[in-house]
Amino acid sequence: MATLKDIAERVGVSITTVSRVLNGKGSISQETKDRVFQVMKELDYHPNEMARSLVSKNSHLIGLIVPYIDHAFFSTLTAAVEAACYKAGYKLFLCTSGGHRDREREQFAALRSNNVAGVLVCSRDLGAVSNLADIPQVSIERTVDGMPSVACDNYQGGVLAAQELLANGCKAPLLFGNRIVSMYLPAYLRYQGFFETCRKAGVACGEYYIDAEDLFAKDLGNDLRRAKERFPETDGVFATSDVLAARIQSASRNMSLGWGDDLPMVGFDGVDISEYCRISTVAQPIREMGELAVKILIDWLNGEEVPQSSILPVSFIRRDSSDPKRRG
Amino acid sequence: MATLKDIAERVGVSITTVSRVLNGKGSISQETKDRVFQVMKELDYHPNEMARSLVSKNSHLIGLIVPYIDHAFFSTLTAAVEAACYKAGYKLFLCTSGGHRDREREQFAALRSNNVAGVLVCSRDLGAVSNLADIPQVSIERTVDGMPSVACDNYQGGVLAAQELLANGCKAPLLFGNRIVSMYLPAYLRYQGFFETCRKAGVACGEYYIDAEDLFAKDLGNDLRRAKERFPETDGVFATSDVLAARIQSASRNMSLGWGDDLPMVGFDGVDISEYCRISTVAQPIREMGELAVKILIDWLNGEEVPQSSILPVSFIRRDSSDPKRRG
Numbered sequence: 001m002a003t004l005k006d007i008a009e010r011v012g013v014s015i016t017t018v019s020r021v022l023n024g025k026g027s028i029s030q031e032t033k034d035r036v037f038q039v040m041k042e043l044d045y046h047p048n049e050m051a052r053s054l055v056s057k058n059s060h061l062i063g064l065i066v067p068y069i070d071h072a073f074f075s076t077l078t079a080a081v082e083a084a085c086y087k088a089g090y091k092l093f094l095c096t097s098g099g100h101r102d103r104e105r106e107q108f109a110a111l112r113s114n115n116v117a118g119v120l121v122c123s124r125d126l127g128a129v130s131n132l133a134d135i136p137q138v139s140i141e142r143t144v145d146g147m148p149s150v151a152c153d154n155y156q157g158g159v160l161a162a163q164e165l166l167a168n169g170c171k172a173p174l175l176f177g178n179r180i181v182s183m184y185l186p187a188y189l190r191y192q193g194f195f196e197t198c199r200k201a202g203v204a205c206g207e208y209y210i211d212a213e214d215l216f217a218k219d220l221g222n223d224l225r226r227a228k229e230r231f232p233e234t235d236g237v238f239a240t241s242d243v244l245a246a247r248i249q250s251a252s253r254n255m256s257l258g259w260g261d262d263l264p265m266v267g268f269d270g271v272d273i274s275e276y277c278r279i280s281t282v283a284q285p286i287r288e289m290g291e292l293a294v295k296i297l298i299d300w301l302n303g304e305e306v307p308q309s310s311i312l313p314v315s316f317i318r319r320d321s322s323d324p325k326r327r328g
Numbered sequence: 329m330a331t332l333k334d335i336a337e338r339v340g341v342s343i344t345t346v347s348r349v350l351n352g353k354g355s356i357s358q359e360t361k362d363r364v365f366q367v368m369k370e371l372d373y374h375p376n377e378m379a380r381s382l383v384s385k386n387s388h389l390i391g392l393i394v395p396y397i398d399h400a401f402f403s404t405l406t407a408a409v410e411a412a413c414y415k416a417g418y419k420l421f422l423c424t425s426g427g428h429r430d431r432e433r434e435q436f437a438a439l440r441s442n443n444v445a446g447v448l449v450c451s452r453d454l455g456a457v458s459n460l461a462d463i464p465q466v467s468i469e470r471t472v473d474g475m476p477s478v479a480c481d482n483y484q485g486g487v488l489a490a491q492e493l494l495a496n497g498c499k500a501p502l503l504f505g506n507r508i509v510s511m512y513l514p515a516y517l518r519y520q521g522f523f524e525t526c527r528k529a530g531v532a533c534g535e536y537y538i539d540a541e542d543l544f545a546k547d548l549g550n551d552l553r554r555a556k557e558r559f560p561e562t563d564g565v566f567a568t569s570d571v572l573a574a575r576i577q578s579a580s581r582n583m584s585l586g587w588g589d590d591l592p593m594v595g596f597d598g599v600d601i602s603e604y605c606r607i608s609t610v611a612q613p614i615r616e617m618g619e620l621a622v623k624i625l626i627d628w629l630n631g632e633e634v635p636q637s638s639i640l641p642v643s644f645i646r647r648d649s650s651d652p653k654r655r656g
Contacts, residue, residue: 030430033430037433037437040437068407069397069403069406069407069410070400070403070404070406070407072398075397075398075403076398078397078398079396079397079398079424082397082422082424083426086431091423091438091442092422093421093422094410094420094421094422095419096407096410098411102358102361103414105365109365109368110419114419246604247604249604250603250604250605250606253606273601273604275578276574276575276577276578276601276604276605277578277604277605278578278581
């Protein structure tokens with residue numbers, strides 16, 4: 001069976017260079033890479049990562065747990081995390097839980113048994129995190145005692161959303177979002193910033209909550225009807241994610257509810273959908289958050305000191321949905 | 329160190345039951361699952377999948393290669409694939425290549441060295457597939473000799489898109505899409521179906537291509553200007569993906585190009601974005617395609633005979649973008 005040495009000799013480079021090509025580390029010329037892969041094929045060489053990682057104890061595998069990969073926030077985040085892992089010579093082991101606690105717990109077990117070096121946590125069931133307590137973990141948009149976390153400035157995001165609706169002259173804004181049942185989720189600060197800004201302006205706002213786990217608002221039609229019944233005077237909407245905002249806009253047009261096209265609306269996240277649907281939004285720096293979380297985790301794995309809490313700034317993007325000149 | 333037997337005894341079930349809970353196989357009551365996990369924690373039991381899979385030769389790991397996880401077609405597909413793998417007791421090892429051939433080749437090497445049982449292939453560089461020739465592989469929306477594939481009926485999709493524009497009275501429809509450089513991609517049939525249907529109706533259509541790898545149309549503004557210069561008479565657009573359609577709609581509104589709101593437009597894929605943006609589309613049965621690909625791969629792993637080519641039907645969804653009564 002061929003060894004790294006055989007490959008290095010035939011290519012005419014050092015073993016270290018071959019190893020760096022295999023691990024995707026360091027800058028190696030395209031020509032050398034091509035030649036290494038070519039010779040690997042000729043000699044039928046297949047490095048066995050699993051056997052190797054059992055010996056070296058570093059699998060160079062990073063786990064990521066997200067509830068839904070087909071939700072724009074998490075797919076954008078995953079793309080950023082994967083790219084950052086790749087640059088650092090790590091591979092990503094992705095787990096999605098579909099929001100099921102039970103499944104998430106099994107995913108944690110799978111991460112452990114596949115010897116991940118560290119885990120990035122965007123799970124719903126943070127109680128289960130303790131199952132992995134001995135493995136370095138960094139959370140994203142979740143806050144757990146003793147675990148380094150990366151989040152956006154949710155409170156300021158809520159403030160910006162409220163300010164935009166108030167600037168549109170809203171007297172009865174409505175917050176429409178997922179119920180937050182866990183103080184682990186800093187998104188509750190998003191709600192707080194919104195409510196406090198409205199209160200300070202002397203404006204009373206409505207609150208309509210859908211199920212905490214239902215990020216896609218599966219029963220949106222009925223929820224919108226109920227929200228309209230309960231808060232008929234609503235003259236502006238803060239949807240706490242862009243996916244919700246886009247779905248509200250689309251559904252209310254179809255239902256002729258009179259929301260969406262007619263009322264100012266602000267979303268949250270800053271994913272592509274908000275651009276396509278011309279929805280004003282509070283943008284999280286999603287890619288930067290993913291990159292920072294990977295950096296913190298790898299620094300930790302390398303024995304460096306890491307910050308406990310990193311809060312990245314949000315920004316407001318004004319589009320048609322809250323621009324009085326362009327709406328309607 | 330605790331064993332499966334210790335857990336089984338303490339829970340009061342068979343070793344097989346404990347094993348099934350760990351592998352996520354079979355239907356086990358929630359109560360039993362909870363109890364097994366509880367006892368695992370008490371006894372500090374951690375099954376080592378890696379060591380186990382080196383012995384059993386079945387890692388119960390399925391690899392999936394997609395170019396971009398943050399593209400709606402691939403994130404929807406990935407969610408379906410992951411859920412189907414989970415149901416069958418397999419875990420998903422996701423690789424994204426960012427459309428880079430070089431990186432894709434490294435991903436293939438990573439899949440091999442992590443001992444995946446099989447691979448689902450949505451890669452751009454199908455030349456590299458031969459590197460994994462000894463591992464069962466099923467392709468999705470790609471056709472490679474000798475590899476089972478799952479695709480939608482692309483030709484019929486192109487026909488439906490053309491018929492819709494013709495029914496809108498278009499005399500100069502434009503196909504706007506990624507250049508297809510590889511006959512591996514059955515999406516070229518999508519184009520063919522469109523052109524042939526227009527030709528049969530005696531209508532000449534324009535063709536504007538962006539880079540084959542650039543699924544997000546990064547330079548869309550300039551491309552739209554160039555397309556408009558080259559085909560000023562355009563009175564209808566077939567955008568060959570929903571992401572492209574949504575981006576064209578949004579950009580042309582911002583640029584006041586006079587496309588999007590004014591011209592009938594049809595997209596392709598049937599992802600959520602098309603619904604949010606009220607874009608008519610040819611819907612691929614993406615979830616069914618993902619589930620079928622997983623089924624074929626697992627059947628193959630179990631030694632069963634599998635079909636070489638599976639073509640699933642598409643359907644047309646009419647929305648505002650091609651409905652003369654609602655556009656504008």
